[in-house]
Amino acid sequence: MLSIEYKFRPSLIAPSAVFPGHIVWRPVTNATLVASNGQTFRCSVLLDTGADHCAFPASFASLLGLDILRMKSCIIGGVGNLSSITYYDSLEVDLGDGIRFKSLMGFTDGLEKQGFGVLGHLGFFEYYDVHFSRKDLKFTIQTT
Amino acid sequence: MASATLDYSALLKDLPPGAWVAISEEKNAVIAYDAEIRSVVAKAKEHGEDLPLIVRVPSQPVCLIL
Numbered sequence: 376m377l378s379i380e381y382k383f384r385p386s387l388i389a390p391s392a393v394f395p396g397h398i399v400w401r402p403v404t405n406a407t408l409v410a411s412n413g414q415t416f417r418c419s420v421l422l423d424t425g426a427d428h429c430a431f432p433a434s435f436a437s438l439l440g441l442d443i444l445r446m447k448s449c450i451i452g453g454v455g456n457l458s459s460i461t462y463y464d465s466l467e468v469d470l471g472d473g474i475r476f477k478s479l480m481g482f483t484d485g486l487e488k489q490g491f492g493v494l495g496h497l498g499f500f501e502y503y504d505v506h507f508s509r510k511d512l513k514f515t516i517q518t519t
Numbered sequence: 520m521a522s523a524t525l526d527y528s529a530l531l532k533d534l535p536p537g538a539w540v541a542i543s544e545e546k547n548a549v550i551a552y553d554a555e556i557r558s559v560v561a562k563a564k565e566h567g568e569d570l571p572l573i574v575r576v577p578s579q580p581v582c583l584i585l
Binding site for chain 1: 525526527528532539544556557560570571572573574575577578579580581582583585
């Protein structure tokens with residue numbers, strides 16, 4: 376059984392009346408995406424237990440040599456936007472240290488502003504046991 | 520097994536909001552940045568980085584609830 380420990384990543388948030396001088400800590404790590412054509416792309420991914428699927432910014436698809444217009448699509452929703460079309464293809468995602476999986480991954484304009492991918496239940500959490508310790512700013516991914 | 524710390528906030532702090540950024544993980548350095556993601560990937564390859572880490576500087580550094 377593999378058990379890999381990661382550290383939460385800090386992001387500085389603009390001061391506001393509610394959160395002046397705020398740093399947020401996110402369960403983010405880096406990943407290599409491998410398309411079915413063999414092309415690769417390296418990006419950051421957020422582990423999001425609130426996400427039903429895995430998805431990436433739409434611009435990543437063309438950099439992987441993929442044509443989103445040839446992919447199957449569906450509508451997804453999230454906070455801040457009622458819906459956005461997401462295009463799906465089978466991708467391999469390699470987090471390093473032996474954590475590597477292949478599943479349907481979405482590409483959506485809804486993640487362009489963030490510039491990172493989201494790993495959700497279908498395609499990620501269904502394969503791994505993940506333990507978050509916000510107190511210690513660490514998370515652990517275990518093979519089952 | 521513990522993974523390496525991945526804190527890029529110091530590398531990104533002076534870059535333009537909304538910029539796409541290519542980072543060399545080996546050198547822990549910014550290789551290129553640009554408003555267009557395709558351009559930043561091309562610039563990184565010109566610098567010999569075939570698989571740079573691509574991240575984006577937030578346009579508005581706000582809290583996220585996705």
